[in-house]
Amino acid sequence: MRYWAHLDDNNNVINTSVGNEESSDGGLQWLIDNVGGKFIETWGENQPTNNPRKNYGGPGCTYDSVLDAFIGLKPDDSIGFDEETCQWIVPIKIL
Numbered sequence: 001m002r003y004w005a006h007l008d009d010n011n012n013v014i015n016t017s018v019g020n021e022e023s024s025d026g027g028l029q030w031l032i033d034n035v036g037g038k039f040i041e042t043w044g045e046n047q048p049t050n051n052p053r054k055n056y057g058g059p060g061c062t063y064d065s066v067l068d069a070f071i072g073l074k075p076d077d078s079i080g081f082d083e084e085t086c087q088w089i090v091p092i093k094i095l
Helices: 027-035
Strands: 002-005 014-018 038-042 060-066 067-073 080-082 087-089
Touching: 002 027, 027 038
Parallel strands: none
Antiparallel strands: 002 014, 002 038, 060 067, 080 087
16 A cells, blocks of 8 residues: 655645556546645555655654655654654653
């Protein structure tokens, strides 16, 4: 199955749709014609190890076109960012 992240004008993911695997474009044209808007392919339950977009593009994520990656919400201002994995880095607290 192919999964598509539906983006708003600011590249925020609105929702994710499952495409039609039987069509040559994975259902992308049907989504554009019937739902409208911009869609970027993401992955579903079985994430490929070579996922080019780093993370699942679910609601609340943002698509970064420069990194070609989906990035989750930043949990708080003390968190760093790993550009290789496109994930937030939580600092380790030593007790």
